[in-house]
Each structure stands twice: as C-alpha cells, then as structure tokens.
Amino acid sequence: MSETAEPVEADDTPAATPLTEPAGGVPPVIDTIEALEAMASEFAAASGPIAADAERASGFRYGQATYLAQFKRAGTSIALVDTAAVPDLSILNDAFGDAEWVFHAASQDLPGMHDLGLKPASVFDTELAARLLGWPKVGLAAVVERELGLALAKEHSAQDWSTRPLPHDWLVYAALDVEILLELRDAMHGHLVDANKLEWARQEFEAVRTAPPPPPRVDPWRRTSASHTVRDQRGLAVVRGLWEAREKEAQRRDMSPGRVLRDRAIVAAALAKPTSIEALVKVPEWHSRGTKRAAPRWYPAIDKALRLPENKLPSKRGPRGDGPPQPRTWKDKRPEAAARLNAARERIAALVEEHTMPAENLLQPDAMRRCCWEYRGGGEAEIRQFLASRNARQWQIDLTAPELVAAFEEAAAEAAAPDPEADTTDASESSD
Numbered sequence: 001m002s003e004t005a006e007p008v009e010a011d012d013t014p015a016a017t018p019l020t021e022p023a024g025g026v027p028p029v030i031d032t033i034e035a036l037e038a039m040a041s042e043f044a045a046a047s048g049p050i051a052a053d054a055e056r057a058s059g060f061r062y063g064q065a066t067y068l069a070q071f072k073r074a075g076t077s078i079a080l081v082d083t084a085a086v087p088d089l090s091i092l093n094d095a096f097g098d099a100e101w102v103f104h105a106a107s108q109d110l111p112g113m114h115d116l117g118l119k120p121a122s123v124f125d126t127e128l129a130a131r132l133l134g135w136p137k138v139g140l141a142a143v144v145e146r147e148l149g150l151a152l153a154k155e156h157s158a159q160d161w162s163t164r165p166l167p168h169d170w171l172v173y174a175a176l177d178v179e180i181l182l183e184l185r186d187a188m189h190g191h192l193v194d195a196n197k198l199e200w201a202r203q204e205f206e207a208v209r210t211a212p213p214p215p216p217r218v219d220p221w222r223r224t225s226a227s228h229t230v231r232d233q234r235g236l237a238v239v240r241g242l243w244e245a246r247e248k249e250a251q252r253r254d255m256s257p258g259r260v261l262r263d264r265a266i267v268a269a270a271l272a273k274p275t276s277i278e279a280l281v282k283v284p285e286w287h288s289r290g291t292k293r294a295a296p297r298w299y300p301a302i303d304k305a306l307r308l309p310e311n312k313l314p315s316k317r318g319p320r321g322d323g324p325p326q327p328r329t330w331k332d333k334r335p336e337a338a339a340r341l342n343a344a345r346e347r348i349a350a351l352v353e354e355h356t357m358p359a360e361n362l363l364q365p366d367a368m369r370r371c372c373w374e375y376r377g378g379g380e381a382e383i384r385q386f387l388a389s390r391n392a393r394q395w396q397i398d399l400t401a402p403e404l405v406a407a408f409e410e411a412a413a414e415a416a417a418p419d420p421e422a423d424t425t426d427a428s429e430s431s432d
Contacts (some may be wrong), residue, residue: 016151019144022175026078029068029166038073040095046075049124051181054103054109055174060160060259062250066112067161072101072178080174081115090117100124103184104140104177106208110423123209126181129188131253132197132204134356144180147187149391150320155410182406203362203393225263230270233313237305238270245301257288258380261298265291323366334373339415341372343407351403363400367392371404380405 030036043050049162051072068087071079081089101120105108105127112122130138137143143176156173163170194196217223221243230236230355243266250257268285277299281292324330330338348368352359359365371383383401394399 002272002422014149016145016149018151018153019176020153020182021172022078024077026168026171027080029080030170032083034084036081036086036091039081040091041069042076043073043079043092043095043153046073047099048074049102049182049185050096050111051102051178051185052113052120053103053177054112055159055161055173055180056190057160057162058256059158061162061258062254063254064112066109066116068174069113069116070178072146072182074182078175080171082164082166091117093117097121102126102181104143104181106205106393107211107399110209110211111213120209124185124189125205125208126184126188127247128208128361129201129206131361131368132201133188133195133359135357140177143188147184148180150180152180165350167215200393200395203395204384205292207391207393219375220313222318223341224266225264226328227270231316232265233310233316234306234308235270235273236314236316237308237312238273238302239266241301241305242298243267243268243324245298249297250280261294269298273306274299274302275306296341302346324369327369330373336411336415338377339411340375340408343374344368344404345410347403347407348400351399355399363387363392363396364390366390368400368404372408375408383408 001072028041051070052295053070054066055068056064056068057067066083069081069083071081071092073201086308098121100122100198101126101136104125106123106125110120110123127140130143135143137146139154141154144150144152153173153176156170159170161170185186187200192201219240221227222241224239224243227236227239230239242261246257246261250260253260262285265283267284269280270284272279272365273412274280274283277295280299280302281295282288286292286295324337325333327338327341330341345368348359348363352362355362367387371386374386376382380401383404384397387401388398
C-alpha cells in the first residue's frame, strides 16, 4: 500500500503591510540654526515621549559621529536634523524637558546624542524591552512586524550618511524609523506590565542612560581580523605597526580604517615579513592597484617592526586582564571555584527558562564567573555586594543572589561528602 503525504497546513499569519511613507510625508531637512529653533518651539509646545534615532557613517568615516538625527513627538511633524550642518543641538534639552526618549538600541545612539549636546532625562528602549520579554528577534524591523504588523525596509541602514545631499529614499527610511517608535513603545510597555517586568525594564533603561563611556581598549590593534594566525612576536610587531600607521592615516583622511588598508593586507604582511617594498607588493593581498600604489607609504611601518629589538616586541598572549583565568583551567587551579561555576550555571539556566530571557540579560556571564572565582564564603551578603560592584541591577541581584548562594552551598556539600569508592576500598581492606 502506498503512503500518501499528509496535507501541509497553511500559514494563517497575515502578511505584514509595507510601510513606505511617513503619514505626514518627508519634511525638509533641518540644516540651519533658525530651522532648529523653530523645531524646538514646536516640540516644546507638544507633550509626551519623544522618538529618537541617529544615523552614522561608521563604515565610511572615521569614528562614530552622527550625521542625521531624527525626532518625533505626538502633535509634531517628524524632524530630520543635519548634524553636520548643525552640530550643537543642546537647545533641544529645554524644549524636550523631562520627557522620556524612545530609542531602539539606545546604547548605540546615546553616545552620538551626547556628542551633540543632548542629555535625555529618561529612556525607553524597545530593543531592550524585546530582550527582556524573551523575543527571538529583536531588530527593529522584526519587532515592528511582530507587534504592529508592518514591514519596515532596512536596506539603507549601512549607507554613507555623510553623503550630501541625502537622497530622498534615504530620508524616507530615516523618517520611518521614528514614525512608528511611539506606537511601538506603548505596545511594548503593555507587554512588560503583563509580564511583571516593567520595573526590571526601568532599571535596565536607566543603566543604559547613565552608562559611562567605555574605557580605552588595551592593545586595540590585537582586534585586527585574523591576527590570531600570526603566532610569532615579530609578526605581531608588524600587525601593530601597520595598524597604528593606518589609524593615523584614517583619522587624517576622516575615513574608515578598513577603507584605508584592509585587515587582510595587514595580516598578510605580518606573515610574509617582506624586507623590501618590492617583496611587499609580491604578497597576493597587496596586488590590487590601490594597495600596490600605497605600498611605499606603509612599508616604513613594516621595516621599523622588523628592526625592533627583542625587548620591544609585543607578547604573544597580549595583556593580562584583571579577571579570572579561562574556566577550563579552574579544575586544576581552584577546583572549588570550578564546582561553584558548574552548579551556578545550572541554577542560572533554570532562571533563564523560568523568566524567558537571554542569560546575558539576566546576569552578565562575566559577573557570574568572577563571583564563582572570588567567593570567600560570606554567604548572600557577600554575593549581593559583589554583584552590585559589577554593576548588576537590583532586580538582577534579587533574582540571582539566592540561587548563587544555593549553588555554592551545593558545591561545598558535594565536595565535603565522603567518597563512596574510598569507603568501599577501606571496608574491603579491613575484612581481609
């Protein structure tokens, strides 16, 4: 008897409605102080939260400067501000007052807003809300489609926003990013209330708003793509020398470093260690016309690295951080910490499943590892104090500290329990 295929159920999910134009159309770009002052007056006369977004040109320009800032408030038209023409937006602070600012991924846009002189009084982050709710996709387009049933095109997200004049379709894209943020904020707020996570979200939003700038990286040149394939110190010196030379040139030309000299060219030179310009341009990654033409500019950095004395070469392993060693080594170095970590992971995984959110949003993995490594037996009070010192929020501490205490006690009890195999051996020896 032949088998028949089971019918495939139709997908009843309605297709998302494409969002192609802002309801009020695309406004003129604000590129003068007079236009900015008029916008400030309009926003000051309105009320409610303010949708905010920013566009950068990080793949094209040096640094993370904002080239277009977008704002929307109930009762106002969308504002598109050319921040290259009007770089000081501080007059908007008074116009916005203590209103809540709504972002999607606030941590990406806030540094640029600060550079423009803007200081939000409070923040609502729709991406972070989606994470706390445990949604599998947290990009703006995915969240908008899931919640509002609208299809938001994202094809212009990686454009060179320093381009002037900005094309009309780019401005449409930029305007749409704030067109729906206020409606999205209200919907996400409702979900957070229903999930009893609104207070958690408030603490997270405030932590993002008040986060200090990250400290400078130690040896940032070590982040060069594929530099891990360079295993000798002399080669690493070449990577460092070319990276530093590229950084200066990129800053001088206001250009993304990767467009000045590709990482793969840096690594190839470090592996080949050419002793002349002629040898350098024979390296395959240096065959392109632009790279070959620029070889005389880059070769002095290579030559200097090849001539460095041994005591000036970078280490193979890089700078030692202040954190614990890799967990795979704990069993030999501090077995009691390894046992605590294993028990803690199980407890935290159960919390993640119970509260439906990514583990890193429940508790930063680095904070958990450090706590397991450095714990000295002070119980819940010590754990709470430690987590607070690692910038854990109060809701995170309240959820995880009791579980970590229980995990550490389990690990200690297991370590103190007598070994059944040892008891069996002793008994057999005594019977003989």
